[in-house]
Amino acid sequence: MSDPIPTGRQAKLLIDNADACVACGLCLDHCPTYRLHQTEAESPRGRIAIASGLASGRIALRKNNVVHLDSCLVCGSCEKVCPAHVHYTEMIDQARALVFEASKSSRTDRFFNWLTAKKKRLAILAWLLWLYRKTGLRRLTGWLPVSRLPAVARDYGLKPYYPAPAPARGRVYLFTGCVAELFDQQTLHSAVRLLNECGYDVEVPSRQSCCGAVATHCGDTGTAGVHQQRNRQAFSHRIPLIVTSSGCAAVLQQDPDLAVHDINSFLASASDGGNLSAPAASGEKIGLYLPCTLRNKLDAAQGVFALLKAAGMTDFVDLSEETNCCGAAGTYMFRHAKDARRLRQKLYRRIEQERITLVLTMNIGCLLHLLNHAGRWRFRVMHPVTYLAQR
Numbered sequence: 531m532s533d534p535i536p537t538g539r540q541a542k543l544l545i546d547n548a549d550a551c552v553a554c555g556l557c558l559d560h561c562p563t564y565r566l567h568q569t570e571a572e573s574p575r576g577r578i579a580i581a582s583g584l585a586s587g588r589i590a591l592r593k594n595n596v597v598h599l600d601s602c603l604v605c606g607s608c609e610k611v612c613p614a615h616v617h618y619t620e621m622i623d624q625a626r627a628l629v630f631e632a633s634k635s636s637r638t639d640r641f642f643n644w645l646t647a648k649k650k651r652l653a654i655l656a657w658l659l660w661l662y663r664k665t666g667l668r669r670l671t672g673w674l675p676v677s678r679l680p681a682v683a684r685d686y687g688l689k690p691y692y693p694a695p696a697p698a699r700g701r702v703y704l705f706t707g708c709v710a711e712l713f714d715q716q717t718l719h720s721a722v723r724l725l726n727e728c729g730y731d732v733e734v735p736s737r738q739s740c741c742g743a744v745a746t747h748c749g750d751t752g753t754a755g756v757h758q759q760r761n762r763q764a765f766s767h768r769i770p771l772i773v774t775s776s777g778c779a780a781v782l783q784q785d786p787d788l789a790v791h792d793i794n795s796f797l798a799s800a801s802d803g804g805n806l807s808a809p810a811a812s813g814e815k816i817g818l819y820l821p822c823t824l825r826n827k828l829d830a831a832q833g834v835f836a837l838l839k840a841a842g843m844t845d846f847v848d849l850s851e852e853t854n855c856c857g858a859a860g861t862y863m864f865r866h867a868k869d870a871r872r873l874r875q876k877l878y879r880r881i882e883q884e885r886i887t888l889v890l891t892m893n894i895g896c897l898l899h900l901l902n903h904a905g906r907w908r909f910r911v912m913h914p915v916t917y918l919a920q921r
């Protein structure tokens with residue numbers, strides 16, 4: 531994540547980045563939105579041409595151009611296979627910053643950016659969602675997607691410090707994340723438990739902020755910079771910062787002042803053999819979905835496999851080959867709900883074919899997106915650390 535920069539310099543950086551593209555088209559078949567729509571404008575190459583045109587003034591900042599930049603999942607699949615090493619995801623963030631400055635970014639994005647900018651706003655949302663369940667309104671509005679959200683935590687139920695039971699071998703921070711803290715406290719509590727079990731004292735600084743992913747991806751470099759500053763003040767770079775959600779880790783790791791570690795890889799290397807052992811329950815068929823941020827940005831897939839191996843879990847179906855992105859992609863699942871459902875459908879089909887009863891995934895966005903209709907398809911979704919802590 532870079533500091534806010536003037537538009538002129540931003541446009542120059544974008545054009546330099548885009549110029550590296552030799553238009554070979556090797557990335558096209560790896561792009562989930564190109565596979566869905568089969569149009570150049572919905573491909574990485576098409577988006578590079580649009581972004582470069584906008585930055586140089588050759589293309590007008592109009593809705594019909596901007597929409598193709600907005601529909602990018604920022605999954606990084608194109609970047610991973612690009613022989614010219616185009617820094618695609620950096621370029622798309624720069625392009626979105628230009629769009630944001632011109633006040634042309636989507637209203638949904640702006641709303642979520644506003645919402646995640648302050649924890650107080652999220653606390654009000656948590657209270658409203660709690661009321662929605664408590665008053666029975668949820669039962670009356672079962673057709674609404676909001677009715678399928680998991681129960682929210684009424685308060686931020688984490689303590690500031692969790693000492694390891696035996697003499698500690700070290701101290702770590704836990705990053706809580708804004709959405710995960712609302713909807714998935716069981717993963718955070720499970721992470722604390724496993725880290726303690728592996729001999730680490732866990733500190734949860736209350737002054738930490740959102741990772742800034744929503745702000746970055748909607749082009750609001752100013753708000754992204756504020757989150758970055760707050761996190762720099764909350765965490766010392768000398769202490770490992772453990773992150774459970776791969777989307778947050780992918781953004782945080784861009785800051786050289788933070789010592790970011792993906793929880794799966796960290797636990798795999800901290801495990802002494804045996805202390806994380808968790809054989810699957812009989813009759814449980816497990817599917818593993820590795821989020822695109824974990825595969826392409828963190829390059830941490832091996833860490834997940836190592837953790838599952840350390841826990842004695844070798845029998846699972848890898849669902850990741852079904853799609854390069856499940857369609858969650860931050861706010862994409864709200865902004866492009868129909869396409870997000872189409873991308874997810876491939877996973878649901880495989881889950882049904884294989885009769886999978888439990889899906890393990892490592893990003894809060896993927897977890898919520900997959901959970902949305904999981905009840906109908908009769909499977910559960912959770913983070914591997916939750917599964918290991920429960921077993």
Ligand code: SF4
Nearest residue numbers: 551552554555557612
């Ligand atoms: S982004 Fe890379 S792979 Fe895609 S067209 Fe450009 S040079 Fe080729």
Ligand code: SF4
Nearest residue numbers: 561602603605606608
């Ligand atoms: S980041 Fe993903 S969705 Fe966006 S252009 Fe690249 S492959 Fe396509």
